[in-house]
């Protein structure tokens with residue numbers, strides 16, 4: 309096992325209060341990508 | 355009035371059926387044909403496979419829901435396609451065989467006006483000698499029964515480890531061209547955390563084995579992503595996580611034979627190696643179901659419908675990796691020969707892989723097949739349903755709804771351990787799924803802000819929330835349609 313994540317980073321990753329805010333931000337970011345639409349590719353570049 | 359037949363009740367079949375039923379009045383018939391009696395939320399199989407969730411929490415029976423909603427349901431498996439009908443039947447139909455009850459074995463011609471083939475992949479265990487879930491100490495988590503089995507195997511090994519046994523655990527891909535690396539990635543991290551929770555982590559050596567050229571390829575040619583204020587490659591991110599968790603890795607490995615506790619593989623450099631294990635979870639290759647198709651004179655026309663998976667509006671002309679473009683990927687999932695047949699989700703034949711193809715000096719192709727995860731499966735199913743609905747309502751073919759994987763984002767919230775306070779998730783989003791190297795030449799084909807990685811407890815909560823949200827949606831509870839695919 310090689311320590312690749314510092315104690316501070318690990319604290320941030322696992323702290324429920326910080327992570328609660330991350331959860332809100334992450335949910336919104338994911339929702340924006342999911343609901344951000346999709347479409348074809350062919351007409352755009354033709 | 356139109357009859358729409360949907361083959362398969364997985365993510366894409368069920369999404370298509372539910373949207374069709376909601377938006378079409380009851381004069382139109384919606385019929386689902388699937389051999390499974392239950393709907394299962396496959397992504398949560400990871401937690402079933404470590405015993406942190408019961409399989410009954412991820413599934414529900416389809417028949418009562420379909421009855422309540424006015425969706426026809428035949429618990430049968432389709433065997434062949436007759437897109438022109440035959441000499442006795444003027445309408446196109448599929449031939450299906452019932453799989454349970456008194457009707458078991460009975461065949462039925464199921465006619466249709468529109469057909470949605472959402473049969474997903476065949477889990478092709480036979481392609482790897484000796485790979486058969488639950489035998490040779492090798493398991494799968496691809497279905498809830500497989501995951502239950504895997505959990506039994508894992509828990510009995512943990513018991514032995516508590517008695518002092520030193521164990522080797524191998525998790526990854528079980529074929530040179532397997533896909534679904536994401537699921538194996540989740541499982542290895544969950545197993546690692548479970549060993550820590552049960553205080554036997556020091557007794558295990560855990561190895562990732564994969565057909566990927568680099569870690570973090572995930573069958574998507576890897577990705578450049580924003581991670582906090584940094585920009586990092588997905589292989590750096592996964593390397594960081596694996597090293598931190600004490601997981602070592604073997605890459606470019608095409609597993610070709612499994613014996614009791616022994617996996618044989620060929621590497622990209624052409625060596626034939628093997629690795630011993632006490633517990634393995636290896637994702638099999640995915641293939642088409644081997645369906646046959648016939649014209650009205652009973653002549654075999656399988657090649658008009660299938661190329662392994664179903665042929666759709668993709669560009670299948672063979673070309674080298676350097677010439678691949680996002681335009682090769684389908685937009686409407688319509689079969690070009692029979693325009694009332696569609697194939698969303700995993701059922702469509704991709705034009706090529708997404709990852710760069712690679713061969714060993716012996717000529718063995720070792721690289722991931724392209725993944726089609728839950729989100730694109732749902733999105734493509736919904737757009738197919740919407741095009742059919744428009745075509746029925748306009749009484750004219752309508753293909754306005756388009757969704758190429760080259761112009762669609764995906765979120766992969768990979769569980770890295772279960773638990774409300776000890777859990778973790780590696781959340782990765784990508785836009786687009788298939789890299790567009792022309793549009794985003796400096797960022798490996800993807801838009802950076804929309805392609806990001808995040809590690810932490812929030813990822814676990816999000817994955818758990820998605821579990822409940824998608825089961826709510828699948829049960830078609832009030833306002834289910836407001837939850838995006």
Ligand SMILES: Cc1cc2nc3c(=O)[nH]c(=O)nc-3n(C[C@H](O)[C@H](O)[C@H](O)COP(=O)(O)OP(=O)(O)OC[C@H]3O[C@@H](n4cnc5c(N)ncnc54)[C@H](O)[C@@H]3O)c2cc1C
Nearest residue numbers: 362363364365366396397432473474537699700726727728
């Ligand atoms: C362990 C695991 C974890 C995963 N985790 C994630 C994740 O976290 N996020 C994500 O986005 N994706 C994930 N995926 C991928 C996701 O599950 C798939 O993308 C999705 O299930 C594909 O949906 P589908 O409807 O195309 O195919 P399937 O879900 O495979 O459904 C196919 C359906 O067709 C039916 N069928 C089969 N043969 C026939 C026949 N002959 N006749 C009629 N019906 C038939 C089957 O019974 C089934 O109902 C995971 C996959 C696995 C295996």
